[in-house]
Amino acid sequence: MNNYVTYSYEQLKKFCTDAFIKFGFSQSESDIIVDVLLTSDLYGIESHGMQRLVRYHKGIEKGLIKPKAEPEVVFETPVSAVIEGHDGMGQLLGYKAMNMAIEKAKTVGMAAVTVRNSNHYGIAGYYAKMACKEGLIGISMTNSEAIMVPTFGKKAMLGSNPIAIAMPAKPYDFFFDSSTTVVTRGKLEIYNKLGKPLPDGWALDKDGNATSDASDVLKNIVAKAGGGIMPLGGNTEQSGGHKGYGYGMVCEIFTSVLSMGLTSNHTHIGGKGGTCHGFIAIDPAIFGDKDAICEHLSTLLCELRESPKANGQERIYTHGEKEVLACEDRMKNGIAVNVNTLAEMVDLCKYLDMDVKSYLGDEAADLTLQKSSYDM
Amino acid sequence: MNNYVTYSYEQLKKFCTDAFIKFGFSQSESDIIVDVLLTSDLYGIESHGMQRLVRYHKGIEKGLIKPKAEPEVVFETPVSAVIEGHDGMGQLLGYKAMNMAIEKAKTVGMAAVTVRNSNHYGIAGYYAKMACKEGLIGISMTNSEAIMVPTFGKKAMLGSNPIAIAMPAKPYDFFFDSSTTVVTRGKLEIYNKLGKPLPDGWALDKDGNATSDASDVLKNIVAKAGGGIMPLGGNTEQSGGHKGYGYGMVCEIFTSVLSMGLTSNHTHIGGKGGTCHGFIAIDPAIFGDKDAICEHLSTLLCELRESPKANGQERIYTHGEKEVLACEDRMKNGIAVNVNTLAEMVDLCKYLDMDVKSYLGDEAADLTLQKSSYDM
16 A cells, blocks of 8 residues: 555545635535535545546536536426536535435325436435435436447547436345446546556557457547447347446436436537436335335345355355445545545645645655646 | 238237226226327337237236236325235326326426336337327336346346337437346347347356357346346446446336335246336426427437438437338328237137137138246
8 A cells, every 4th residue: 555645534524625615615515515525435435536526627627617607497397306406516416416315205196307418426426325314216427538439439429428317225225336438437547557457358559449459448438539448248149238338328317317417428518518417306205105115125135145156156245335334444444545636636726725745744745746637 | 021921000009908808907007008108119119019918918917916906096195106016017107197297297296106016018218209209208117127237237136128218309309218137037038039149248157257149148147147238338437337237227127126026137027027117207398398399409419410420320319210110100100010919819819708700810720839038
């Protein structure tokens, strides 16, 4: 872990909150944004926590993200709403939209809210969990910059298009949050940094052929030169790639299509983000005794964890279990921040005129940003 | 095609309808059942059409399926219902439940109906399409006999657990219907009949190791000896198997969990089916101008079809396109029935005292059933 510096949750929270306030967000807005970001680090999803800070920094600097944007509800029924984001901060739009879905679901039983013209909103699962904490089933989806190549294609047309769903259960909530691509771009970046060839079934070159060259794929993605990441299931029908492509489309329907926003293939072009989100909240009580239903789920999850293991395996996880374990570990032992990410945080301090040493300690004081991971 | 005999849609419809009437269903009930079955053949999903007839024949004969069962709505709100199926015919329960969801969605905007203690209901997509024909988004899911092995496990715990979703679009509706396993059992049966080794990433032996031996896997499934089919994404996290397992769980939640029915791992044990379904209908009009929204989807689908093809590929399909093409072909050129399936149909004629020759022609008259594909 020589390339990492460990900070406590509280220290990172203070740094991030002050940074977002300096960007022009209110205290309560900063609290929301920071909770989304740090929840990602607590869950062990490093790619969407501190590592993404630079994306918000540069996004605000370049005017893609407008801190003062006022979300506008452009359509509403008792079970639904559509929010025009006016290029605001994704986390704030996501938080507002899911809260609307939750309030409506508490009244009517189920509801869906879509958002257009937003920006990157962090981990999809955060918003699904918001509903879960209120005793509801939560679903959260977002489109994103085109990165998924459809089956038999060679041009990225859909985003990583994650779908997240959470439902209350004991001792661990069911919490499933995953991109509909086989992996995310962050995974390719890790392989690239390590100089390792990509595993089979992950990526395509600009002609649509399978490739293991992470550097080439990442360059082509940035240049929009063709190629990208395969859908879950790979690039053949035999391995089920058309299914991952199908789930990517489901995400696209519940985000851009039902908000009349930009589909993934039209986002992030010409200095415009245009990301769209979709949120659904469902009260299990519309199907009977809520406690009994959640216990029924808990029983299944327990049966899965206790079912026989494959040769050489010691544990079967249910979705959401790893995040709980990671969260306990990081609250106790701190959050490890990659030095490249830390250098970006130092750069942010300088940009916002924040004292590096008092926020990030002596380890950070001498760091200088060599190359930003922001590549838009 | 020597192993196939081709019949017109009308001829198969007459045969099936009369057979189900002989089983004790009313004319209108038989019409529904037969429409579900033949829609599968028309869509080119041979595994769920005439080939499944034997399953209903034996299911009724053994008392798993009760033709006279009266579905009972045990819980209901304006946006939801739970139906106790009392071991009735899956197609009739599915039809009733999706119609309830459609009617509620037309009133409230969106609705969900779950069903417990049902039986195999044919293709999941049929019910999604019912909503689509009414201008709504339709979602249909069903659990089934346990066949999917969770990541790092060696025992099948979840069913093939298909999720289907349809939404109106031009010229082809979006129509995505797929198991959350990498393939269905039917695919393994085809490889077994041909004596071909299974592709990598499909199946597990009884110890949870990857295997290409279709015969062994099928035997173990029937004997519940361990092993089964991998989730979409395979049996490692690197290839995304935990995601297919996650979608399998999503299906389980919207079928068995929210109906308080049997989870897949408890169905089909001790002479009891216990299959559960889930249906959701959503009116796009709750998000604004319905026509504009469906046109927005149509544009994306068109852009996908017209996007650049991978080297060596001539066509990118959008979901639902292949089914439309298959349907046109079969209405014009007839439906090819495998001789093994035909022998099962002849056996059914004898069981129900129907005249083989007048229903199925001279080609069928001399066929004798060697071995039923019914293996429950």
